[in-house]
Amino acid sequence: MKKLFTSREALLCILILVMTLSVGAIADDFLSIGNLLSIYNDTSILIILALGQMLVIITRCIDLSVAANLALTGMVIAMINSSYPDFPVPLLVLFGALLGLCMGMINGLLVWKLGIPAIVVTLGTMSIYRGVIFLLSDGSWVNAHEMSKVFMQIPRSTFIGVALLSWASIITVAVFYYFTRYARTGREIYAAGNSPTAAFYTGIDVGRSQFIAFSLSGLLAGLCGYLWVSRYAVAYVDVAAGFELQVISACVIGGISIMGGIGTVAGCVLGALFLGVINNALPVIGVSPFWQMAISGGVIVLAVIASSRAEQKSGRIILKNAVLAPSK
Amino acid sequence: MQKITTQKWPLPKDLFSIKKLPWEFFLILITVFVFILSAYASPYFLDPWNLSDATFNFVEKAIVALPLAMLIICRDIDLSVASIIALSSVAMGFAAQYGFNIPVIVIIGISVGMLCGLVNGAVVTHFEIPAIVVTIGTMSLFRGISYILLGDQVLKDYPEGFDYFGQGYIYWVFSFEFMLFLVATLFFYFLLHKTNFGRRCYAIGNNPTAAFYSGINVKRHRLLLFVIVGALAGVAAVLLTSRLGSTRPTIALGWELSIITMVVLGGVNIMGGAGTITGVFIAVFLMGIVTFGLGLLNVPGIVMSIIIGAMLISVIATPVLIKKFSQRKG
Known part of the structure; x- marks a missing residue:
């Protein structure tokens, strides 16, 4: 019982509830179901990206290129849609996700095969991906009237009263919950981040x-590329500029250790929601949006x-007299 | 055999010491190559005034890159440098508005930088939190405070003569900024390579525990380095503010990444323990020349970022690849 109240997730839950309720006390509309759903909807993209980032951080890496990846896939998809409005949108989304996956794999391969620190690799690919958007689009924007109706409608259409954008994040959360807790690859990612040496000796x-974590992060960034562009109905070079830091912040607030090996899906989602609630609450209680960043x-x-x-x-010692394996 | 130690990054320095070629040699080679290429590509490149103008684009970043190199050698990192520049620029702007004279404004700018560095260092060393997380936080915090203080306003009531720091020339084409950068380079060269303080950086970066047991006050040392980085970010803020003549909260936005790119390009191991000021010094010029040369060829800034990004990865990947192939042969 004590553990339940001292855990990071419980603490975050309480904080989020307190925040939501106290804002609700000031502005009644804030607590309406419609508004709460729209807050969740606003946070969906952040949640999806934070889940991918979580895997990368758990393996002791960091992915600074997610926002650039999102922007690039978003731009490519928007350009295809504006030139070929008849191209089926579901295929387009799939294509975006695959494109994102490829970019994630590039990061992953550089980290895996060349052993370059992740922060250096993704710092580099971040500016490369961003620059490629400019090369492709020539600096021009793809605006709402150039996109097809279906393209913009999909994330907005609702299923059981909830927007598909929210469903996308709910499904991602469910898949990641299973993946990180029960799938073998998911457990390996934790093991690899917790103690790489021990993980190596267990095969x-x-x-x-690390490669898999980067690939998944790229895949989700590609998916979010579509979601972002269709939700905001615009694509340009600086889409989601600096968003990678919000994604990492969501992870850090959610208790994912930057030293690797520690972190849960629940914490990650709550961390993202925490930021989402703050972002939505500030204007309601009349705080200037300029406070948002500092907060x-x-x-x-x-x-x-x-x-x-x-x-x-420190770690528990299970077998005190066990022969310690040489550390190298 | 699979590499198991996490991100045990083959140091370029170790690699080339076998062949008696330091990383700096490699860097100079690329720099000279790019220099000659640019001189061929554009007739305006070799003009001394043009070259002098080009230095303005990177000198402010380079001044922060020097202490940041020492910090990274100590296994720490500071992502908040650009935000520190913004905050201290805002502080200077308000000081100027209250009618303080130039020396006071400069002192306020640098002190705010040191204060920010102190906050970073104190949180990192006292709570033993990885510097990267703390400075991601303070990066938003410091810039956020600038936004709160300034909103969408502009501060531009700087006293007459304040523009000298960013726009003045000491002699002929040699600007104040550039000369200050050279002095700073010499200072940090001596600090890192000729003093106990500098040797301790390497000791801490290679093995903090061993450094601690050999009698180094590791925490105090790291704290001090954070303050030095903050101070130099304050200096950069003075130069930048003086050059632009105005302050907005978005000043120096995104600079942290180009500053870190300079440091890493200079052969400083991001995992700590290795790197030289000479390397950073050359890398600064490499980046400056590439940006300037491409600019003369009308390459847009965002395309340059592709080239800088590719350069960052390939410059670091090349020695690793060479090592891989040479091992296969041997």
């Missing part, structure tokens, strides 16, 4: 796990300070 290819920055610093103690627990 896990650490580099391959989320402050929250990140406080969140990492709060979790620093939790992470300092």
Whole structure:
């Protein structure tokens, strides 16, 4: 019972509830189901990206290129749609996801096969992907009137009262919950991040796990490329500029350890929701949007300070007299 | 045999020491090559005034890259440098508005930078949190504070003469900024390579635990480095603000990435423990020349970012690839 209340997830839940209720006390409309759903809908893309980022961070890497990846796939899809409005949209979404996957795989391969630190690789690919958008689009925008109706309608249409954009994130959350808890590959990713040496001795290819994490992160970024562009009905070079930091912030607030090996899907989703609620609540309570950045920055610093103690627990010694394997 | 130690990055330095060729040699080679190529490609490249103008584009970033190299050698990183520049620029803007004179404005700018560095360092060392997370947070925090203070306003009431730092020339084509950068390079060269303080950076970067047991006050050392980085970010803020003559909250947006690119390109191991000021110094010029040369050829800035990104990856991947192939032969 004590554990339930001291866990990161419970704490975040309480914080989010308190925030939502206190904002609701000021503005009645804030607590209406429609508004809550729209907050979730607003946060959906962040949730999806944060889940991909979570896997990468768990393997002790970091993916700074997600936002650039999203923008590039978004631009490619929007351009295809504006030139060939009859091209079936579901295929287009699939194509976007595959394109994102390829970009994620490039990151993953560079980290896996060449052993370059992830931060360097993704710093590089981030500016490359961003630049390629400019090369493709020549700096021009793809605007709403150039996109087909279906293209823009899909994330907006509802199923049981919930927008498909929200469904996309719900499904991703469900898949990731299963993947990280029960799938073998998912468990390997945790093992690889928690103790690479131990993982190696148990027969896990650490580099391959990192590669898979990067690929999945790229796949989701590609999917979000479509969602973003169709939701905001515009594609240009600077789409989602700097969004990667919000994604990483969501992970950090959600208790995913940057040192690898620690983090849950629930924490990740709550971290993203936390940011989403703040972003939506500030205008309601009349705080200037200029405060938003400082508040989320402050929250990140406080969140990492709060979790620093939790992470300092040392590992349990299970077999005291076991022969310790040489560390190399 | 699979590599198992996480991201044990084959140091370029280790690699080339076998062949007695340091990383800096490799860098100089590329730089000279790019220089000659640019001189051929554009007739305007070799004009001394043009070259001098080109330095303005990277000198402010380079001044932050020097201490950041030391910080990265210590296994830390500071992603908030650009936000520190913004915040200290805002502070200077308000100081100017209240009618303080130039030295006070400059001191305020640099102190705000040091204060930000102190915040970073204190959180990182006191709570033992990875610097990358803390500085991602403070990056939003510092810039966020600039937004709160300034909103969509502009501060531009700088006193007369303040523009000297960013626009003045000491002698002929040598700008104040550029000379300051050279002095800073010499200072950090001596600090890192000729003093105990510098040797301790390598010791901490290679093995913090061993460094601690050999009597180095690791925490204090890292804290001090964060403050130095903050101070130099403050200096960069003085130069940039003086050059632009105005302050907006978006000042120096995204600079942290180009600054880190300079450091990494200079052969500083992002995992700590290796790197030289000489390498960073050359990398600064490499990036500056590439940007300037491409600019003369009318290549848009965003396309340059492709080239810089590709350069970053390939410059680091090349030694790894060479090592892989040479191992296969041997």
